[in-house]
Every structure is written in C-alpha cells, then in structure tokens.
Amino acid sequence: MTTSDDAVAALTVEAPPVAQRRSPWRLALPVGLLAVPMLAFLTYFFFYPALVLLLSSIQTQDSRGIIGRPFTLSHYARLINVELYARVLWTTLRISIITSALATVLAYPVALVMVKSRPVVTRIITLIVIAPLIVSVVVRGYGWQLVLQNGPKGMLNWILMTLHIVDAPISVLYTEAAVVIGSLHVFFPMMVLPLASALGKIDPNLEDAARMLGAPWWKVFLRVTLPLSMPGFVAGFTLVFSLTAGSFVIPAILGGASAVMLGNLIEQQIFVVYNWPFGAAIAVVLVGLVMAVNGLSMWLLEGRRLRRPE
C-alpha cells in the first residue's frame, strides 16, 4: 500500500490554485488538512502495526521469546506442510465458501421481496434482517448453541422428534454445519443489503418490457433481473466471505474442536503457545485470503463496468 505516501504528498500541495477559489470553504483553508489527524492516527495505529506484524511473520523467535533475525519463511511453510494446520486453512476456506454461497441463494428471495413489496412489508423485513446485526455476536452464538443443543432437550431436536422427522436426536452442535449456520445468521444482512440495493436500482421498465414481450417470470428473472443485480451479488459475496473467514467467536462457540478456523488458530498460537512469528504468519495468510477475494471482486466490478451499489 502506497496510499499513505500519496496522502502525505497530496497534503503538502495545499495552496489552492486561483481557478478553484470559488466556494468560501475552499478559499478559507485547505480543507484537505482536516483529514490529517485521522490519517496520522491510522498510519500510526493501523498501517504501521500491520507492517510490524508482516515483518515479525518472517522473523525467528529465540528461547527467551525475543523476535529478530534471521529472516525465514519457515512459518509459512509450516502452515502448509503440517497437516493439522493445513486442515485449518482448508476448513476456513470451505466454511467461508459454503456460507457465502448459501447466503446468496437464501438472500436473493428476501432481497427481491424486500424491494418489490408494499412499504409496510419492506419495513418489517428490513427491521427483522437488520435488528440482529446489532445484537452481540457472542449472544447470537449462544442462541444457536441453545437451538442446536445435542440431545432430546435441544430446540431443533425437540421439533424434529415431535414432527417425527427423526427418531433419535441428531448431533449438529460442534460440527462444521453448526459453524455454517451460525455464520449465516451473523452475516446474512451483509448479503441482503447489497443485493436489495442493486435490485432497487434496476429500472422496472426493463422487466416490464421483457414481460410484455411474452417472457415468463423465470425468464425475466434469469435474463434481466439476475444479470443486472450482479454488482450486489459480488459485493455481498465478498463481504460475507471476508467476514466469515476472519471470524473467531462463532467457530469458538459452535465449532468446538472439530471446526477450528484460522482466527482460532491465531489466538491459540499467541495466547497458548506464545509462538508470535507463527501466529503472525497465519494472520498474514488470512489477510492475503481476504485481500485476494476483495481484489477479485473489485476487478469483476470494474472490469465489467459494473458500479458497486452505493
């Protein structure tokens, strides 16, 4: 990232050219300077720490716990070569992809109904979708723990057994499925909102035109609505993927030992094993993964001349 250099360079050019002296605001003082405090704060407490973390991921730790030379890539090699750790990486990828895919499929109908219904319905759906977003993730994980509880006293099992769908209680808690369900719950709004925003921007005349020309509803959807809502889909998928991959609380509460994700591995390496460089290397891999997906989505959105929904 060279952005902070750009920032400094940009801010030193502060005298506004005569041609721009139109608004009194611009004449008064270089408004750009107002960004300096936050730029300085983030440079010092966000950008610089990230660099330090990157550096420590290629350093070695001696027996006293001091991090320094020689430089090495062994921590990265360890993450890939040791089966136990490689499995965590795959679990993270798998859970993130499944969660975002499920979120897309389930959010699409909700977003459609949200956009096209009467205002009252839209309002109620919006409230229900968004309200839990503000409830603590720990509380929501706990709620799912109660719902999925193994044994006949859990809510899910009670319902399934009362309806005679299953005869004996099934075990969902402490599996990957539980983590997917919890993550879906926590990040679902992140998929619905961009989708609804993209769908809301589609000119209804386009769909009406297709309908009047005789296309059945599914054809209108596949050929008109779906392609035009792609920006929302890409934005939502990226958000849900990134947030799921970087999550800690849900896998810790619902996954137990059988669905450890990268975030949990980082915490364990730092707080339990005290292996800073290895913990840092895993963190860098996690950031790399998230950045790659974000980069890909930006490329998709801009390469196809699609605008990200505002």
Place this chain on the structure above:
Amino acid sequence: MDERFSGFGAFILYSITASMMLFILAPLLLVMAVSVSDSYFVTFPPQGFTLKWYAKVLQDRDFLEAMRLSILLALGTTVGSLLLGVPAAFALVRGRFYGLAAIKGFLLSPLIFPALVTGLALLQVLTKLGSQDARINLLIGHVVVTSPYVIRTVVTSLQLVDENLEDAARTLGANRLTTFWRVTLPQIASGVAAGGLFAFMVSFDNYPVTMWLANSEYSPVPLVLMRQLVNVFDPSVPAMSTIIILMAMVGVLLLEKLVGLRRALAA
C-alpha cells in the same frame, strides 16, 4: 401483494423469505424465553416462569463492572471516532487534492481488514511501546475500527448538502464557524448521529479487537460473557444475553428514527 410476483414463483419467494425471518429470530427468541425459565438446566420447551436470574445478574459484580467498562469505553470510542472521522469526511467531500480516492481507500481500509488481525497487530506495537493501561489500549483499538463507520455515514450526508446555502449564509455576513454551526451541521446532523451510534454499538459488541487488548482487570461485556459460557455453566447467561438484546433493539430503533436503517447501513 404485487402483480409482479405470481403463481409458483411467488410461492417459492414468500416461503423462503418467511423461513429466513424465522431463522433470524429463532435463536434470539429462544434466549429470551430461556431467560425467564424456571429450570436450572436449559431444556426445550422452557419450563415455568421466574425473574430470579435477572435478580442474580443485577448482583453479579463481574457483569456490572464489565457493563460499566463497556459503556464508558463505547462512549469514549464514539467521541474519539467523531473527532477524527467528521473532519476527515469533510476533507474527502470538500477537499480538492491529488490522491483523494487513495486517501479515502486508506481511511476506509480498517473496514475490510480482518478485525482480529488489526487487534493482534496493535497488541504487538502497544506492547513494544510499553503501553500498560488496557483501557487506553482498548480505546485506541476501538477507534481504529469504528472511525471508518463515521466517515461513511458523514460522507453520505455531506454529499447531500447544498453548498449554495452555505454561500448564501456567508454572503449575508456569517463567518465560517457560524455558517458551519447554523447551516451545515443541522443538515448533516443525522449522518453524524448515525455514525456516532454505529461507533457506540460496534465498540460495545467488539470481540475480535477487544480479546487482544483487554486484561483480567479490564474485561468488557463480550469477553465476560464468552468466558462465562465457554468455561462455566451459568444459568444467568440467558438473562445477561437478553439485557444485551434489549439494549441492541433500542439502538436499532434509534438508528431507524435518525436516518432510516437502510441508508445508515448502505456502503
């Protein structure tokens, strides 16, 4: 409901939507139901009715202490992120300088960076600096992750402000401060308030940054709750959770009143 949905397609649409609404509400409703259930162990369907767990929570020193810390921390975070974020949003909307897009990207980047890593990185640097006070470390960490939210909401509302009104006020003799206070600020007030409320709520619920920077002396609510439900069996956890759910609902309603939820959350 709408002539655009009809037949089988509409049936699928409404069934999935209704199921998702149930899916979203189920765990929260269950937590609330269990919180007033009389039995010591969590069973479904919940048995009996009691408020004794709430009485227990209100006497729980650790929880009350955590509540106090979390509220103070969230207030501090709100003030901090508004002080940094509002001027920066002004710079982004009104400034004319090179690299504006890059700076905007940089200021918003904590939003896409995994918060867990932000906290870890910060822990390493703050340890090196010898910063021992967990409260200050938490404040710094929380402001890093919340200030971009302020930028987002304030930038959105600033873009809607008509600069001609400011010019008019200036022409009529108002100085810059008066113009800002009497003309600009009232127009962006809802954006500023939404940003502040966001900062408060994100800070209050933050786990991924908090887990690195807190210590045994200063542990905010999410940490105490997590410890409680991972380590010990405590039947008052549903009551604590319900208190948090109700607080969140108040936050949501405030947000809805101030700006409308969808606008507040739009990226």
